[in-house]
Amino acid sequence: MSTGFPVDPAPGNLGFPPFVPPGDPRDGASGMPTSLGALQPPLADLASSFGPDMAAANAPSRQVPSTSDASSNQLPTAERDASGSAVFDPQLLQETKLQIRAIVNEIARLSRSDTPIEQFWDEFLSRVVSALAAVAGAVWIADDTGRIRLKYQINLSETQVLSDDRRRTPHSLLVKQTFRDAHASLAPPRSGSWAEDEPGNPTDYLIVLAPLPLEDRVHAVVEIFQRPGGGPTTQRGYLRFVVQMCELAIDFLKNHRLRSYGDRQALWNQLEEFVLSIHRGRDLKATSYTLVNDGRTLVECDRLSLALIRNGQPTIEAVSGLDALDRRSPELAALGRLVEQATKLGETTWMSHSAEDLPPQLDEPLREYVELSHSKLIGVVPL
Structure with missing residues (x-):
């Protein structure tokens, strides 16, 4: 010391x-x-x-007032x-x-x-x-x-x-x-x-x-x-x-x-139950909707979508909160184009409303999808 x-x-x-x-x-x-x-x-x-x-x-x-010095403005402390x-x-x-x-x-x-x-x-x-x-x-x-x-x-x-x-x-x-x-x-x-x-x-x-x-x-x-x-x-x-x-x-x-440990354990229990429910499904469509609806709660996002790659082309299979998809929807089409370009990178990509610092091929698809969906943060995770 x-x-x-x-x-x-x-x-x-x-x-x-x-x-x-x-x-x-x-x-x-x-x-x-x-x-x-x-x-x-x-x-x-x-x-x-x-x-x-x-x-x-x-x-x-x-x-108490001091009597020893009448001209002093200082008072004794006690x-x-x-x-x-x-x-x-x-x-x-x-x-x-x-x-x-x-x-x-x-x-x-x-x-x-x-x-x-x-x-x-x-x-x-x-x-x-x-x-x-x-x-x-x-x-x-x-x-x-x-x-x-x-x-x-x-x-x-x-x-x-x-x-x-x-x-x-x-x-x-x-x-x-x-x-x-x-x-x-x-x-x-x-x-x-x-x-x-x-x-x-x-x-x-x-x-x-x-x-x-x-x-x-x-x-x-x-x-x-x-x-x-x-x-x-x-x-x-x-x-x-x-x-x-x-x-x-x-x-x-x-x-x-x-x-914190208790919250973490609860999350693991919830994740385990989620994985089991996914593997119990035998129908692709039903399983896809279970994945996006239950998964949205787990990852705490506003919307979770699942895209399947067939012959190199992504197809949006399910979107949380929707019972059925309108394939003619401009927003769904824009999401498909964004996913297509993002998956070509081969890694998880996080995007905000701006394409700054992102590869140029994401600029137009990102701008188009953000205008339609009003999303503030988008993540594309290849599996």
């Missing part, structure tokens, strides 16, 4: 202390702050177990008791704690839903950023080839992390490092070796990074940009919260993958 990047234990072994209000004398001190819950609270009680510590990190403090500790409004702390608990419950419900994955990242990241009152957030995804790309972001331009290569390069290496090590970490503002081939945090914000391992690799990394100023205890609390929210995201990804 690069110098300046404190890395905490793996997500399954997190034992971070609870949050302490930024500016509180206990923040970063050796004394143990009070907490309403254990170090490893159940997820349902996560927000309440942080107690006033986490709430204070996000809630406004009780402000009252101080006799020991110098910050005093936060109990009602605001309780309201903030309830808001955080509500956000955690929303993320938990979201993880159990069948929400489309694009919508999930939107709702998940917005709630995590909101709960931490963070500046920005991002979700990075690695595909099967290992290529990393930005999946979703909130206010990322505010951080200027992608504004130029000087910032982009060390940050990119920082994200890649999280994918490689599968380890949650904190990157302090303006930290790193600044070598061209070393990870670093080129921003003025604290970066919180948490991986989402799925099966044998890290599927995604959640990145949160938080305002600097809190001590180590507060920062570790941020990390713990993000990691536990990512555990919910992992549950969603697992469920989503299982649903």
Whole structure:
């Protein structure tokens, strides 16, 4: 790991202390702050177990006019008791704690839903950023080839992390490092070796990074940009919260993958039934109509046609949705001419309304058929 990047234990072994209000004398001190819950609270009680510590990190403090400098327009961030500790409004702390608990419950419900994955990242990241009152957030995804790309972001331009290569390069290496090590970490503002081939945090914000391992690799990394100023205890609390929210995201990804497997299995079952029904037929005409009508549903197209090649000439045998064919139909004749030219290529050909980038012999047949059928995309598949 690069110098300046404190890395905490793996997500399954997190034992971070609870949050302490930024500016509180206990923040970063050796004394143990009070907490309403254990170090490893159940997820349902996560927000309440942080107690006033986490709430204070996000809630406004009780402000009073300064009497020491009447000409100053600055108000102190909080009252101080006799020991110098910050005093936060109990009602605001309780309201903030309830808001955080509500956000955690929303993320938990979201993880159990069948929400489309694009919508999930939107709702998940917005709630995590909101709960931490963070500046920005991002979700990075690695595909099967290992290529990393930005999946979703909130206010990322505010951080200027992608504004130029000087910032982009060390940050990119920082994200890649999280994918490689599968380890949650904190990157302090303006930290790193600044070598061209070393990870670093080129921003003025604290970066919180948490991986989402799925099966044998890290599927995604959640990145949160938080305002600097809190001590180590507060920062570790941020990390713990993000990691536990990512555990919910992992549950969603697992469920989503299982649903995908189920959909795929259902498709295979449907395909098997389709093939059996085709082979059961003994009459060419009946079998042809079964193929185009049932096949249209399988390939999810508007119309499926079957052409048979006899003596080198294609004949349209069946068209989905039609019980009988009108051989004098101009549209059917145009389709036959298009199929004739396309099959001469000997390979599957996809055509839109334009013949651009297609062999010249398809230009006129394609234009003629599109004018009659108003099709936007046509595929000819030789068998």
